Amino acid sequence: MLYIPCPWCGEREELEFHYHDEGHIVRPDVSVGDGEWSSYLYERENVEGWQRDLWSHDAGCRRYFYVLRHSVTDEIGGAYKVGEKLPPLPVEAEREMGS
Template identity: 45%
Template sequence: MLRIPCPHCGLRDEFEFRYRGDASVRRPAAGADAEAFYTYVYERTNPAGWHLEWWLHVSGCRRLLKVARHTVSHEIQAVGLPDDPIALPETSA
């Protein structure tokens, strides 16, 4: 089971959270064309290795967290708030 260290609530089981998507892509500006939004929504990579993700702590503090997680081992390297800079480790899957 995945355990996420919430900066506000401490170490918690993953069932308290909801995955909210890829934190490494940015939403297009409001005036962007349809192709930019199509790319944002549908054209995603499926990385094997370190990845930045959004997780919402729905059964705790209800805060949105940025998590650096390894998609193969599920190891969590760092957890922070949305504006926190989080660098991914430079390793392969």
């Protein structure tokens, strides 16, 4: 069971949430070609490590937010609101502390 830290409600069980997609995927303008639309719809980075996911708290505040999650271990490294400054990924934070 994952515990997701909603930025508004605090940490709750994963069952209250819905995973949507990798975070920060920008919808292209309607005038772009099929190749770019296809990329937007189907291509994801599929990172092996820390990534930013888009989640919503469906059984709580119903708001969307981003979660820092390790794609292999499912470790949760934090969460932040849409529109907030991007926090560093945990591996980046470790590097910054070590330098």
